[in-house]
Amino acid sequence: MQIHSVPTRPIPGQKPGTSGLRKKTRVFMEHHFLENYVQSIFDGIGGIAGRTLVLGGDGRYFNDRAAQVILRMAAANGATRVIVGQDAILSTPAASHLIRSRGTDGGLILSASHNPGGPEADFGLKYNTPNGGPAPEAVTDRIHAASLAISEYRMLDAQDVDLSRPGRTRLGSMDIEIVDPVADYAALMERLFDFDAIRDLFRSGFRMVFDAMHAVTGPYAREILERRLGAAEGTVLNGRPLPDFGGGHPDPNPIWARGLVERMMADDAPDFGAASDGDGDRNMIVGRGLYVTPSDSLALLAAQAHRAPAYRAGLRGVARSMPTSGAVDRVAEALGMPCYETPTGWKFFGNLLDAGRVTLCGEESAGTGSDHVREKDGLWAVLLWLNILADTRRSVRDLMEEHWSRFGRNYYSRHDYEDIPTDRANALYEGLRAALPSLPGRTVRSLRVSAADEFAYDDPVDGSRSERQGLRIVFEGGARMVVRLSGTGTEGATLRVYLEVLETDPARLRLDPADVLAPLAQAAEEIAQIRRHTGREAPDVIT
Ligand code: G1P
Numbered sequence: 001m002q003i004h005s006v007p008t009r010p011i012p013g014q015k016p017g018t019s020g021l022r023k024k025t026r027v028f029m030e031h032h033f034l035e036n037y038v039q040s041i042f043d044g045i046g047g048i049a050g051r052t053l054v055l056g057g058d059g060r061y062f063n064d065r066a067a068q069v070i071l072r073m074a075a076a077n078g079a080t081r082v083i084v085g086q087d088a089i090l091s092t093p094a095a096s097h098l099i100r101s102r103g104t105d106g107g108l109i110l111s112a113s114h115n116p117g118g119p120e121a122d123f124g125l126k127y128n129t130p131n132g133g134p135a136p137e138a139v140t141d142r143i144h145a146a147s148l149a150i151s152e153y154r155m156l157d158a159q160d161v162d163l164s165r166p167g168r169t170r171l172g173s174m175d176i177e178i179v180d181p182v183a184d185y186a187a188l189m190e191r192l193f194d195f196d197a198i199r200d201l202f203r204s205g206f207r208m209v210f211d212a213m214h215a216v217t218g219p220y221a222r223e224i225l226e227r228r229l230g231a232a233e234g235t236v237l238n239g240r241p242l243p244d245f246g247g248g249h250p251d252p253n254p255i256w257a258r259g260l261v262e263r264m265m266a267d268d269a270p271d272f273g274a275a276s277d278g279d280g281d282r283n284m285i286v287g288r289g290l291y292v293t294p295s296d297s298l299a300l301l302a303a304q305a306h307r308a309p310a311y312r313a314g315l316r317g318v319a320r321s322m323p324t325s326g327a328v329d330r331v332a333e334a335l336g337m338p339c340y341e342t343p344t345g346w347k348f349f350g351n352l353l354d355a356g357r358v359t360l361c362g363e364e365s366a367g368t369g370s371d372h373v374r375e376k377d378g379l380w381a382v383l384l385w386l387n388i389l390a391d392t393r394r395s396v397r398d399l400m401e402e403h404w405s406r407f408g409r410n411y412y413s414r415h416d417y418e419d420i421p422t423d424r425a426n427a428l429y430e431g432l433r434a435a436l437p438s439l440p441g442r443t444v445r446s447l448r449v450s451a452a453d454e455f456a457y458d459d460p461v462d463g464s465r466s467e468r469q470g471l472r473i474v475f476e477g478g479a480r481m482v483v484r485l486s487g488t489g490t491e492g493a494t495l496r497v498y499l500e501v502l503e504t505d506p507a508r509l510r511l512d513p514a515d516v517l518a519p520l521a522q523a524a525e526e527i528a529q530i531r532r533h534t535g536r537e538a539p540d541v542i543t
């Protein structure tokens with residue numbers, strides 16, 4: 001087998017965003033595109049000679065082809081070993097776990113998360129560092145710099161590797177270990193949670209539905225929920241992973257998992273509903289008759305985590321991304337633990353987790369996780385909920401209502417305006433940014449602005465500073481609006497407007513969130529001039 005150095009030129013646009021590089025699948029399939037980026041990752045991390053990597057993805061269209069290219073390039077670049085999921089499949093949290101538990105030098109994850117899959121949809125690739133977490137900005141900057149300087153990539157001339165069965169094989173002088181994608185992850189979950197208690201819960205007639213959205217978690221959920229925990233067969237819906245996710249949008253929220261939410265709102269609804277996304281790191285939680293916002297879920301898990309064996313000793317601290325509601329802050333304050341506010345993106349939690357400053361963290365975008373891996377983890381969140389439900393034998397609604405009575409309720413919603421021309425989105429953002437100093441003291445729709453700034457983050461562990469992380473406008477009484485531009489989109493710009501109203505009046509804890517948030521939504525329109533800038537009458541997606 002021969003190693004070739006293939007001459008190439010930099011391809012513009014290989015700059016990793018919030019979570020690795022995401023592009024249209026067709027772009028990833030263009031001549032040299034994938035190869036350039038993979039070589040840039042290898043170069044950006046100082047070469048991979050003598051190193052061991054993990055490789056796997058969410059199974060979307062092009063996952064299998066890309067994995068073969070990466071294996072040949074890893075061999076050509078001198079890697080000692082690649083641990084790869086069977087059929088090149090690994091959920092993102094399972095990949096994170098393998099990277100850590102096997103003491104590797106990091107891993108490559110093929111996924112565009114919750115974005116649709118298929119030849120006309122999206123693809124993505126990200127590098128995770130040896131701690132199992134997404135590469136921090138210092139590393140992604142080096143990868144980007146390498147992509148701008150690239151002049152050749154290395155490729156082994158070889159046949160495809162058969163990845164269809166666990167076992168060991170070789171490619172050139174590189175070892176390949178093909179692993180069952182579920183086994184290690186399921187074993188980790190058994191160590192964290194009280195599976196006996198959850199089994200008893202199911203035995204008592206507790207009913208659940210889990211929508212795997214034809215994405216990667218199907219086999220994980222079947223093994224853990226149905227086989228190991230004894231949930232009824234059929235608990236897992238859409239459990240067969242498909243390269244195009246069945247034509248759907250594998251994003252677990254009330255828009256894209258509407259069927260599940262409707263089922264949970266019916267009179268004969270099961271006790272518990274949940275869903276996960278394309279690569280298995282997001283989660284949605286629905287009780288009978290009650291959708292739980294991700295921000296509320298994070299807060300409830302923080303308040304109740306001690307019910308699961310792994311967290312019995314309590315939490316060291318919690319962290320949330322800036323746009324996530326302040327619900328978890330209220331729990332942290334009441335329980336006397338530190339609470340960190342980080343920029344959007346899981347990579348910002350890595351240092352806090354590594355330094356042992358936080359145990360739990362989460363984002364409003366349906367991501368929750370803990371120090372067991374360095375990614376958010378969809379099934380983990382579902383299992384922690386199940387452990388809490390098994391221990392308390394209360395309903396999701398009861399638990400949430402009791403939580404709100406104790407800590408107050410942060411009514412919350414996110415409005416997304418998708419595929420806006422980039423110049424218009426930038427004009428809106430820059431216009432609002434420039435107006436920030438004039439906002440405090442102003443009253444809009446009877447809401448008085450108390451503070452307005454652009455969020456910047458000083459990492460308390462490594463001292464690095466991340467600027468321009470979104471605009472925050474806080475109102476008297478605890479309401480808040482946040483405006484930022486997405487860093488994961490593949491078409492135009494996506495504007496995200498996050499709305500939050502804090503309510504502590506016991507008589508106002510069970511209102512319709514849309515009603516409570518309506519005045520704030522109007523104030524946001526007036527302040528940010530969304531209609532004028534975007535030409536849109538309403539958001540495309542409200543979650
Ligand atoms: C979105 C979410 C963010 C999450 C990221 C990756 O990023 O908002 O919380 O970490 O996807 O799953 P955004 O598109 O807003 O940059």
Ligand code: ZN
Pocket residue numbers: 092112113114277278279280281282
């Ligand atoms: Zn995801």
